[in-house]
Amino acid sequence: MSVIHFVLLISRQGKVRLTKWYSTYSKKERTKVIRELSGVILTRGPKLCNFVEWRGLKVVYKRYASLYFCMCIDPDGNELEILEIIHHYVEVLDRYFGSVCELDLIYNFHKAYYILDEILISGEFQEPSKRSIVRSVAAQDSLVETAKEQTGSISNILAQAAK
């Protein structure tokens, strides 16, 4: 039903960095999907299409440094749009973390999930305004920080990042 069936982040070595399933997949299927797709995507050459047809669906992927961002869509979707959604996600991550790198995502995978939840809701692309995403995530964080009595410095930095 969803426009996007799942989101996968895989490292070049085939390690899973983030998975989000919008359509229902059993645990067994999930493992199979990841194994199959990393086999297909990681072996593709650099100049080829960023799209792969797979089991009647389409997977759009893009490599950023050592990380592959993959999204699976229906065969009649607009691949270029999905490519930009991926890029948009990376840009927001980059704004949030400030020059994001793979390590940020490894250790802060839950943050990456929170941001993804602001961008995609039940597999539909949501917020086209980068600023309001970062603002919304920052609002949640700052609440967290209030609880931790660290408000001052962190919100400054987040405000900096949000600019």
Next chain:
Amino acid sequence: MEQLKTIGRELAMGSQGGFYQSKEFLDLVKSIGEARSKAEEDRIVLGEIETLKRRVSEPDIPKRKMKEYILRLVYVEMLGHDASFGYIHAVKMTHDDSLLVKRTGYLAVTLFLNEDHDLIILIVNTIQKDLKSDNYLVVCAALNAVCKLINEETIPAVLPQVVDLLAHPKEAVRKKAIMALHRFYQKSPSSVSHLVSNFRKRLCDNDPGVMGATLCPLFELVSTDVNSYKDLVISFVSILKQVAERRLPKAYDYHQMPAPFIQIKLLKILALLGSGDKQASENMYTVVGDIFRKCDSSSNIGNAVLYECICCVSSIYPNPKLLESAADAISRFLKSDSHNLKYMGIDALGRLIKISPEIAEQHQLAVIDCLEDPDDTLKRKTFELLYKMTKSTNVEVIVDRMIDYMISINDNHYKTEIASRCVELAEQFAPSNQWFILIMNKVFEHAGDLVNIKVAHNLMRLIAEGFGEDDDSADSQLRSSAVDSYLHILGEPKIPSVFLQLICWVLGEYGTADGKYSASYITGKLSDVAEAYSNDETVKAYAVTALMKIYAFEIAAGRKVDMLPECQSLMEQFLASHSTDLQQRAYELQAVIGLDAHAVESIMPSDASCEDIEVDKALSFLNGYIQDSIEKGAQPYIPESERSGMLNISNFRNQDHHGASSHGLKFEAYELPKQTVQSRIPPATLASTEFVPVPEPMSVRESYPTTIVPSASSDAESTELKLRLDGVQKKWGRQTHSPATSTSSSTSKKTVNGIKQVDGSNTSNSSTWETYDSRKHVEINSEKQKLAASLFGGSSKTEKKPATGHKISKPSSHMVEKSHVRKSSMEIASEKKALVHQPPDLLDFGEPTVQSSDPPSVDPFKELEGLLEPTTQLGSTAAAATNSPDIMGLFTETPGGTHNKDDSDILSSLSKQPVTNMVGGATSTQVAQSSKGPNRKDSLEKDSLVRQMGVTPSSPNPNLFKDLLG
């Protein structure tokens, strides 16, 4: 600035309630990062699961600790392991008062649970409470969970609150409420059908984000019922116009495009609304034309919008001006160097040729290029296009190419698809039956196990029925050529089962028909098949029946039957087979051989598979037998409708089943147990049902009216035998084993056979094929043009040069054309092979690591690094130290510019030159180009940099961790 970012990262890492101070977790992540194999990773994770199992069940865990455990569970689950033991703790966490903890709980449950999980019932109450919270962040977290977890049964529990939230002052909440309502609509349209008007209302929300969100449900509503939303065309058009004219806040701009994602969604909706509706479409022409003009075709997002425009134009009522713009955009896509754009161009072309077929012609060479591209994705897309534009004039070339490709791939999913497409095209456009059989043979040979069995049955029917109404000689010629080709194919080592069944059937039916092959030759071949594929009982069954037919024809013709010794031993083996089906057939064979010529002829008339058979459905010939039995005191047959006990049982079962499926929230009280139902079944009836014949045999006979050997009506004894067999087979679900089913499909005349076009020139096809095989070396360009000509026809036909020099005695102009087609396809095929064998471009060294995963022990790049001068090495590591955190930096570095810090930030460079913003294809070209540059050291440095940036298991880099954590 750099420093600030580093601080930000450190703070962000340490900010999660002290969670990241836990050394345990850091160690876990690190050790998994360094794991050298999947097995090692699994071992570590299993150890972690044990630890967590112990920890979470300890009493009085502080919230902070618990939160960490839950995130560790998420991590474990993300790596593909089962953390279900901890789900309940995540559920508990959502009950917590502090948002900090609650948020983690919600995150975990949305990741852990599917909508049908039993634990959801425990969360519903919390969600209800949180939806009423006055903290909008709590509401948002709850709405996220609603979207993922609420199922059909729990919708009523949260629906009123979600509807209230549509008017919430915070736009983030309104947006999520819309999406939740959309989700409800997807899961159970009836439960929210009265609320659909809310989507229309929210379309006028003054927040663009909320308006954008309503487009998702509206798109779905429009696609299910276009006519109820025609009134919105004007609104959608005016919104799109405003968006395109940059009336939305600047924050919605994306890479200099005004709200492109909203534009795309609107274009999708307009495409639906304008489809086949001239009046609605006329409202859209201006705005779509404007967008075509305004789109920046140098950025990827611009092209995404352009592509959506093309889709829209090809869907709405055609407008010549827009079609022209669309054609222009397509040709820009196809001429681009980016594979992504080529792919979109091919796709768009496939959409547009439905309206204006002539547009394909100008792009023929580009299409051929894509067809020969090494990129599988592009190739498949092109095959899809060819499939869409297949006509009777180009079917041979296209299907030949498809089959060549089908043979070359291993992906079973796609192989199935392309095989079924070949079959479909061949059935639809086959120029001749010989060609059709040839193509089918290839499909069966290479993808036989993947095609539907019906395809084989269709082919049997074609061979049996022939194509000419009165042209018997053509029919028998067709059959002889089929027999010839099958005998030839039987020499192949491994043949798919479906194909063998087909071959056996054809050999049995027509193997000896034209007198070219002796009965002993054919029977020998058949018994070879049965022996070689001895574990395939279906094939053996087909083979035995085929043997029976051959012997029967021999006897009927008055010849003496000498069973070959191998056949005899085969029969002995089958007579004692564990398969009752095989036994049955073997006994039948034995019985038939013992009969005289006259009897055999009426049992097995030759070439009678197409004859209609009259079936006595009432089984009147059994009346006497039944009468006798009833007189002797047997129970009479009770039709199903009159069996009260049976009905009740099935009723009861239904209720039971219903009760089981609708577990979960029950809003009404449970019914009283239905004792009456059980007691109403009288024991006598129950007992009698055991003896009542199951109605299945009857229905079998009805659905396969011809499942009886041709002479059935004249030979009561054999009919009875067969019928019982059918019953048995049906019961065990093995219809395909019976010879009857095979004949049935071939005799059923109801299906229309699409392959009845008679083509005069079919006889010499195979010979021309052979002759041109040898001429392979011709100039590429003219070859491509020729292939294009054969594919696209039309004006390009004039490009066919006689210079390629083959003299044909010209039996007819049609023949000449055909041979052109054949030839070019052969040559292109050989060319393709040559292309594949070409050694890889040495300069394409850019990213060798992408193609092959490096062995864990030896690191070639480490070795290469050693070859560099010490200074460069220093430089590279320094660069790595400053740049490694930048995930996007890789693509923007210019050769030699590794020291330039400003360059490392892709975002800054993005704003400077929007061109780098292009699709991945473009950015990766940049990388490739830079590594192709004259300076070899630079490319090596880059490689080492890339390697250091990843958390490579082969080269654990302690600096990587030290850098970030201080």
